[in-house]
Amino acid sequence: MSYNDFTKFLDASPTPYHAVHTSVQLLREEGFKELRLEDEWKLQKNGRYYVVKAYSTLIAFIVGSEFEAKNGFAVVGAHTDSPCLRVRPSSKLAKEQFKQVAVSTYGGGIWRTWFDRGLGLAGVVTVKRDNGNIDHVHVDLGRKPLLFIPNLAIHLETERLQPKIDSEEHLQPIFCCDDGEKSEGYDHHIELLNLIAKDCECKVDDIIDFDLRTFPTEKAELGGLKDEFVFSPRLDNLLGVYTTVKGLIESQKQPVEAKYDNITKVAVCFDHEEVGSGSAAGAKSQVFEQVLRRLVLEGEQVNQENFSRAMAKSLIISADQAHAAHPNFSDRHERNHRPRFDGSVVVKINADQRYATTTTSYSVLSEVAKLADVKLTKFVVKNTSPCGSTIGPFISANLGCLTIDVGCAQLAMHSARECADAKSVDNAIKLYSTFYNNYSQVASKFEF
Numbered sequence: 001m002s003y004n005d006f007t008k009f010l011d012a013s014p015t016p017y018h019a020v021h022t023s024v025q026l027l028r029e030e031g032f033k034e035l036r037l038e039d040e041w042k043l044q045k046n047g048r049y050y051v052v053k054a055y056s057t058l059i060a061f062i063v064g065s066e067f068e069a070k071n072g073f074a075v076v077g078a079h080t081d082s083p084c085l086r087v088r089p090s091s092k093l094a095k096e097q098f099k100q101v102a103v104s105t106y107g108g109g110i111w112r113t114w115f116d117r118g119l120g121l122a123g124v125v126t127v128k129r130d131n132g133n134i135d136h137v138h139v140d141l142g143r144k145p146l147l148f149i150p151n152l153a154i155h156l157e158t159e160r161l162q163p164k165i166d167s168e169e170h171l172q173p174i175f176c177c178d179d180g181e182k183s184e185g186y187d188h189h190i191e192l193l194n195l196i197a198k199d200c201e202c203k204v205d206d207i208i209d210f211d212l213r214t215f216p217t218e219k220a221e222l223g224g225l226k227d228e229f230v231f232s233p234r235l236d237n238l239l240g241v242y243t244t245v246k247g248l249i250e251s252q253k254q255p256v257e258a259k260y261d262n263i264t265k266v267a268v269c270f271d272h273e274e275v276g277s278g279s280a281a282g283a284k285s286q287v288f289e290q291v292l293r294r295l296v297l298e299g300e301q302v303n304q305e306n307f308s309r310a311m312a313k314s315l316i317i318s319a320d321q322a323h324a325a326h327p328n329f330s331d332r333h334e335r336n337h338r339p340r341f342d343g344s345v346v347v348k349i350n351a352d353q354r355y356a357t358t359t360t361s362y363s364v365l366s367e368v369a370k371l372a373d374v375k376l377t378k379f380v381v382k383n384t385s386p387c388g389s390t391i392g393p394f395i396s397a398n399l400g401c402l403t404i405d406v407g408c409a410q411l412a413m414h415s416a417r418e419c420a421d422a423k424s425v426d427n428a429i430k431l432y433s434t435f436y437n438n439y440s441q442v443a444s445k446f447e448f
Helices: 003-009 017-027 189-202 237-251 287-297 307-310 359-372 392-399 422-443
Strands: 033-035 047-051 057-063 073-079 084-095 098-106 119-128 134-140 174-177 207-215 219-221 228-234 263-271 315-319 345-348 375-377 402-411 418-421
Touching: 003 219, 003 228, 003 237, 003 422, 017 047, 017 057, 017 119, 017 134, 017 263, 047 189, 047 392, 073 422, 084 119, 134 189, 134 207, 174 189, 189 207, 219 315, 228 237, 228 287, 228 422, 237 263, 237 315, 237 402, 237 418, 237 422, 263 287, 263 418, 287 307, 287 392, 307 418, 315 359, 315 422, 345 359, 345 422, 359 375, 359 402, 359 422, 392 402, 402 422, 418 422
Parallel strands: 033 047, 073 263, 073 315, 315 402, 345 375
Antiparallel strands: 047 057, 057 263, 084 098, 084 207, 098 174, 119 134, 119 207, 219 228, 228 418, 345 402, 402 418
16 A cells, blocks of 8 residues: 555545545546435446435445345444534634634544644535536635644743643634724625635635634654654544545455355445534434445345345444554553554454444454454453443444444544554555455354
8 A cells, every 4th residue: 555645635634525525536436436315226236336425424335246135234434524623603703913713622622732733724615606506615725724723822821731721712713913804794704705715716605604624734644763653633533434445445356256245345434423423424323224225125126124134144343543552651551452553453342332342243353354464452441441432332233233343553542633553554454355355254154
């Protein structure tokens, strides 16, 4: 794999909308065809397809040459969103000599890391065209830093070691100096609206609405003495998105014995995981189940029971980033479960079902990992530590499907700039592509 391709993907994906758009470009280059949820589908065996929901969730799949619904699905799932600061519906602020853009926190970011960085703006804009059509336009205003959240100088700080951050008052970025230009009649500064209109090639009054997010403008890059680190914003979870989509693409380049090409291989990337997944585009919605049901019912013999049979034979890999053991906070990690930057893929386990891994799902994946020659590392949190969650438990509960939570090791999760194990990127792609092509054969050895 070219790490340059990965860093380009990261830089091209400042928002979930862009992550899906960039992923779709990769799929189209490999012959995947778009399906629309509102249309009737006519699927072909060996067919490669993708569906986009709400511009920020992606479902892609390859129908096996010998596909039968009762044989189920091999699924890898990730999420497209990351913690960020979202522009508010009415964002005009002005204090002292500065115009500011009012933002709301999205997800559980380490907000102190967003101070003193150049921030860009990107997202999607709804525009009414002269012909009356309504367009959704992807915009990226990050060619230069537009926003900045300044720290308070240490000389003015009363709590120098651990200053308290008020997320309402202290996270509002400056945008420009206030030159007196008015924005009467608009919910946003006219300077911001002019920038958006220029990028969308429309007039300000043609902008109906938008969803813009801030993002650090520093580029993704490899670092460390031997280029063993990936430094970038949004590694949680664009690393999962990239490896999921690339794993599906790479799987079609490897030969598979016909009798084991009897499943459908699925990659799904949901939005809104960082805020609980409870949306039409999130993992708690019915959209994924609806797509899977359509694949089952597309067969020559329509049998409602086939969906339940398919779910009983399927395995879902939830691919989300994992915590590497931190060199400066070693006491925060359980003594026997300390993921390293060693190229392994981390299997996440939690007794309280914050992760969906079971003994059976781990056993199946461990067989796949042997075929892929990829090391698996187990991870649990300490009893005294809180534990995050993923899309895994939601999908597992909704579909009654065997599920496993995995991820690649990283440091500084939810920071404005994170650090991941470079070697694990290639190994995750290898693991997922091997899973797609060998799941049917491996699963035949197990009773679920």
